Amino acid sequence: MSTPLLELDDVTMHFRIKGDGLFSRGTNKVRAVDGVSLTLQPGETLGLVGESGCGKSTTARLITRLLEPTSGKINFDGTDIAHLSERQLRPFRRQIQLIFQDPYSSLNPRHTVGTIVGTALRTHDMVPKSGELKRVQELLEMVGLNPEHYNRYPHEFSGGQRQRIGIARALAARPKVIVADEPVSALDVSIQAQVMNLLENLRSELGIAFVFIAHDLGVVRHFCDRVAVMYLGRVVEEGPRDALYEQPHHPYTQALLSAVPDIGVVRGVPPRERIRLVGDVPSPVNPPSGCRFRTRCWKVQDICATAEPELAIPALVRPPAVPESPATAVTPDAVSASVPEPAAAMSGQLTACHFAAPPVAPVVAQPA
Amino acid sequence: MTPYLEITDLQVEFPTQDGTVRAVQGLSYALPLGRTLAIVGESGSGKSVSSMAVMGLHDPRSTRITGSIKVGGKEIVGMSERNLMAFRGADASMIFQDPQSSLHPYFTIGDQIMESYRAHHRVSRKTAKARAIEMLDRVGIPNPGRRVDQYPHEFSGGMRQRAMIAMALVNDPKLLIADEPTTALDVTVQAQILDLIADLQRDFGSAVVFITHDLGVVAEIADDVLVMYAGNAVEHGPVKQILGTPLHPYTWGLLESIPAVSGTPGPLHPIPGSPPSLLAVPNGCAFHPRCEFRDRVADGLCGEKLPDLVARTADPDRLSRCHLTGPDRIFETDILPRLP
Incomplete structure (x- = not known):
């Protein structure tokens, strides 16, 4: 595998908040992102999914360095940008661009489209002043807007169309990575599909890597090569798209996928078993010990409260460890030969659960 | 079965400085007790405006409402504020999208x-x-x-x-209107709330109008579906037929625009263009400027005459507003193969 373009290594982001008492001011922390490691290859699309408060938007703001992480490393193209100063960040800002959710509040209403996109060009010295208008028009055309509308x-x-302007602004800097935070969720379905197709085309033409954040699991499956599922500030499962959707190993991923209403039922796709989670997501100020999902998990055992599971290839499908007794010693080669290579290990699907296992029944409807 | 809610030729208009916003134009439907009707459509299709009219929530000083809305035999259009106060909450009530506000x-x-x-x-x-x-x-x-x-x-x-x-x-109340009640919620919580609404409806036997833009939600909870576009119903019928074998090009477009969680990735076929301004709704069928099948109707009829909402097949329960002949065949041959 080639070296990743972007690598998050055990990144945390804690926000200090006021405590209840007079002397506890500043001692409580919201653990918005708490030990997240992710990689992004050049040209790859990584989806981040999870419910509100799971830290996916904070992760986006860390990658774009709109926030400085409390700890951890953010390697971009071989440089750790986690704690760089504003001045040092300049060259990296150009290469990592952000598309926002709300096309209404993310564009300055007093600026023309030409100014909005042109500012991005000027900030990063992308073109000489004389060529600015021409480039703005090129960019507008690229995102499917009328190039003559630059003065609107x-x-x-x-x-x-506003979301397209936001995309043109992101493209102006010729980035290597675009972080798209819920880029289509504020749009109507028919428009959403138009913008999705635009992003798809740009990705294949320009080879830009995407970190794509969305709560709509259908949209993520459509757009992403690899998907990471977050819960309460941590990644609980990560893997290639199809493996993750068809064989989710983490109970939370299974519950999340099975909760998505599926239109297939009216077309004769047999209804699936619904996994119903009870209760709400715990507070990130005081997350549960051990596995954070244990308070809502149906597989919970004593170990879940004491040991935090690591994000790894699930133990149940890993080849058994070499026995210690020399009498029954088997060589590692013999072990791996006797155990059929499990699907999860081959696809590189990682799960943070003590009892990770594929679902008993499919959690997303299987097309006939 | 006598319907509990009966809307006949409802028009809701807002006079503004720029002209009249024709938010709902000639909407008719009926809903008996014990059934759930899902109203589907994009922003500005009139789904919320028509439902607020059922609750008598429009300010009469800035709204022109004509037609008839009968809830349990009572006429809501033109009802005095005093009577509306007694009606709201007791006969019908409403849940909104954002529980925070x-x-x-x-x-x-x-x-x-x-x-x-x-x-x-x-x-x-x-x-x-x-x-x-x-x-x-x-x-x-x-x-x-x-x-x-x-x-x-x-x-x-x-x-x-x-x-x-x-x-x-x-x-x-015998009528519950839920206006995008789960849109602001996460999927796992959404599933809990949908279960709850279905449960309560079984227990109370009430009629439910469920406004949403999520066709997956519709498939799970609705008995009937009403698809709205630019202030009008374009398709109405039982959920299995409307989502399974729809007859209106707009419904086709919606289905093609949604990437399924179980689906195979491939390019989506979105509806071109965007919904019309309600200040200037296109002549004829409001959807015709975005419709890829308008050329299959002779003489440019789509741009001239608004089709009626009538049964297009042998099934009298399902109504569609379109000039196309044999829409069920077009769905089979043109649309079905490219659904996500």
Whole structure:
């Protein structure tokens, strides 16, 4: 495997908040992101999914260094950018761009589209002043807008068109990575599909790597090569798209996928077993000990409260360890030969659970 | 079965400086007790505006409403504010999308449910509070005796939506309108709330109007579906038929736009263009400028004449508003192969 373009290594982001008492001010922390490790290959699309408060947007703000992490490393192209100063960050800012969720509040209403996209060009010295307008028009055309509309204001555009302006602004800097935080969730379905197709085309034409954050699991499956599932500030499962959707090993992933309403039922796809989670996500100020999902998990055992499971290839499918007694010693080669290589190990699907196992029944409907 | 809610030729218009916004134009449908109707459409299709008209929530000074809305035999259009006060909450009630902004932050959850109950029942605070606790328990809020005295900020998003449902149902209304009740919620919580609404409907036997843009949700909870576009119904019928073998090109476009969680990746086929401005709805069929099949109708009829909402196949239950002949064949040959 080639060296990753972007690598998060045990990144944490804690926000200090006021405590209840007079003397506890500043002692409580919201553990928004608590030990996240991720990699992104050049040109790859990584999806981040999870429910509100799981830390996916904070992760996006860390990758783009809008936030400085409490600890951990963020390696971009071989440089740790986690604690660089604003000045040192400059060259990296160009290469990591962000697309926001809300196409209404993320564009300055007093600036024309030409200024909005042109500012990105000027900030990063992308083109000489004389070529600026031409480049703005090129970018507008690239995202499917009329290039003659560069002197219009954001309010003259619809929601989907504004999201295209946001995309043109991100593309202006010729980034290597685009972090898209819920880029289509504010749009109507028919417009959402248009923007999805646009992102898809840009990705294949320009070879940009994406970190794609969405709560819509259908959208993520459609767009991403690899998917990481987050829960309460941690990645609980990560793997290639199809493996993760068809064989989720973590109970939370299984519950999440099975909760998605599926239109297939009216087309004769047999209804699936629903996994119903009880209760709410615990507070990130005081997350549960051990496995954070244990308070809502149906597989919970004593060990879950004491030991935090690591994100790894599930133990149940790992080849058994070499026995210590020399009498029954088997060579590692013999072990791996006798145990059929499990699907999860081959695909590189990682799960943070003591009892990780594939679902008993499919959690997403299988097309006939 | 006599319908509990019956809407006939409803028009809702808002006169503005720029012209008249024609939000709902000639909507008719009926809903009997015990059934769930899902209204589907994009922003500006008139799904919320028509439902607010059912609750009599439009300001008569800035809205022109014509047609008829009958709920349990009572005519809502033109009803006095005094009668509307007695009607709302008792005969029909509504749940909104954002439970955060539809609860008052200064009053406890219990106070707000009690207020709703005492508006329609002459009972003591004590009785009303017992009723509030009973309702919180019914919607699955643990420890209702303690929760009743808490404020909205002490509830999570899913809990707030449960409290909203408790408030809406405290007077046993026969009609419940849920306007995108799960859109602001996470999927696992959404699943809980959908279960709850289905449960309560079974117990109370009420009629439910469920407004949403999520066709997956529709497939799971609805008996019937009404698809709206630019202020009008374009398709109406049982959920299995409307989502399984739809007859209107707009419904086709919606289905093609949604990447399925179980689906095979491939390019989506979105509807081109964007929904029309309600200040200037296109002539003829409002959808024709975005419709890829308009050329299959002779003489440019789509741009001239608004088709009627009528049965297009042998099945009298399913209505569609389209000039195309043999839409069921077109669905089979052109649309089905490219659904995600």
